[in-house]
Amino acid sequence: MPGIDESLLEAMRLPGARGASVVDWISGLALGTVGDAPGGDPEATAAETAELARLATESGALAPGALAPAAGAPGGPSRKEPPVQDLIITTADSYHLLRFVTTTFDSTVFLHLWLDRADGNLALARIRLAELADRLVLG
Amino acid sequence: MIASALVPRTDEPASALLRTLAAQRASGAMSTESGIVYVASGHVVHVESAVTPDLGDLLTHSGALAPDGWWQAIDQAGRRCRVGRHLVDSGHLAAGALELCHLGALFDAAYFVLAHDGPVLRFRPGVAHWLGAVRSVPVDTVLRESRRRRELLHRIWPEPAIDLAPLARVPGDPVDLPARRRRTLAQVDGARTAAQIATALACRTFHTLVELRRLAAVGLVVPAGTAGTATATASAEPGPAPLPGTPDEPDTALLRRVLHALEAL
Structure with a gap:
């Protein structure tokens, strides 16, 4: 069963992978990083991508499921799928793929894969990152 | 008999002693008024605080792990300090799930232990937590993250x-x-x-x-x-x-x- 490092190393085997990390989108903390980070600072990258991820998951316009109804919200912990599955950001020479990880316990993390645009295959990476996110927490 | 293993009360701030322990690559349990930090070979391996849910609470109250599975792991592996390993080996929990939940609990407790950076009450060399090794974190990372979290709350x-x-x-x-x-x-x-x-x-x-x-x-x-x-x-x-x-x-x-x-x- 893969742990954080094994999962990130596996993500790095995707064609064009430059860097991969697991980031908590509420605190902005990188729980694990492998490879490079844009700008060379994995912690700054984690904090900034976390803010993007948070805005996406809390966006009522993009993901109507993100907002709870005004009444009748149960008080228990979240056991639901996150309202957003992934985020794709395209720059001149790379892709950033952020995949939310679903857990039964309280965790607010996503996988971040930095992919070279010339060598990477975005469709393949998206499918593989979703599988990695599932295997990370389900084994 | 335990007294010989106790370092006298230092009154040193927790962050200062943690840096010393990291430099000495020490192992043991450092207690403050707000919690306990466990270090192994100079790395933080676990943190407990009275104001944060521990790993067992997070796993069992959320339904990620049946309480029976949790207590069984403590029964069978607690004395050997291998509860975490046992949860994974017995198929109760995926390795990644354990690491994510453990790191979540570790940084959560560390924030509250270090928030006010109170004096260290004692350090017990060689004392290990029954959870055992899951994922260790450099002392610097824990200190930096606690400071960053304080600033994040302040900004909000x-x-x-x-x-x-x-x-x-x-x-x-x-x-x-x-x-x-x-x-x-x-x-x-x-x-x-x-x-x-x-x-x-x-x-x-x-x-x-x-x-x-x-x-x-x-x-x-x-x-x-x-x-x-x-x-x-x-x-x-x-x-x-x-x-x-x-x-x-x-x-x-x-x-x-x-x-x-x-x-x-």
């Missing part, structure tokens, strides 16, 4: 009273809130503190604090007893305000925000 809403006081809802009609914030708000009842709300939700306390400070920033939550709040209402559901607030309530909230903004300059 610079009112530390939110973190410790019983919290009350401000009567009014909340606009649409993200699901997590809504669940947190539903637990605010005029009596419970952030830590108690976190426990009720089986959520990490820091992450609950982030939601509560955001709720405070939009004027939906205040420390209980603050003028103009309805404290200890029976129901946390939105609806007609059970107690009449003071007529100038929205202005009070606005003035508080302005005051905080000015203080932050």
Whole structure:
């Protein structure tokens, strides 16, 4: 069963992978990083991508499921799928793929894969990152 | 007999002793008034705090792990300090799930142990936690992250009273809130503190604090007893305000925000 490092190393085997990390989108903390980070600072990258991820998951316009109804919200912990599955950001020479990880316990993390645009295959990476996110927490 | 293993009370700030322990690649348990930090070979391997749910709470109260599975692992592997390993090997939990939950609990507790950086009460060399090795973190990372979290809370809403006081809802009609914030708000009842709300939700306390400070920033939550709040209402559901607030309530909230903004300059 893969742990954080094994999962990130596996993500790095995707064609064009430059860097991969697991980031908590509420605190902005990188729980694990492998490879490079844009700008060379994995912690700054984690904090900034976390803010993007948070805005996406809390966006009522993009993901109507993100907002709870005004009444009748149960008080228990979240056991639901996150309202957003992934985020794709395209720059001149790379892709950033952020995949939310679903857990039964309280965790607010996503996988971040930095992919070279010339060598990477975005469709393949998206499918593989979703599988990695599932295997990370389900084994 | 244990006394020989105890270092006399140092009164050194926790962060300073942690740096020393890291440099010496020490192993053992460092206690402060707010919790215990376990180090192995100079790395932080586990942290416990009275105001944060521990790994067992997070796993069992959320339903990620049956309580039987948790206690069985402690029975069978606790003495060998291999409970974490046992949970994975016995198929109760995926390795990644254990690591994510453990790191979540570690940084959560570390924030509260280091928040006020109180004096170290004692350090017990060689003492290991029964959870065993899951994932270790450099001392520097833990210290830096705790500082960053403090700054993050301050940026969201610079009112530390939110973190410790019983919290009350401000009567009014909340606009649409993200699901997590809504669940947190539903637990605010005029009596419970952030830590108690976190426990009720089986959520990490820091992450609950982030939601509560955001709720405070939009004027939906205040420390209980603050003028103009309805404290200890029976129901946390939105609806007609059970107690009449003071007529100038929205202005009070606005003035508080302005005051905080000015203080932050």
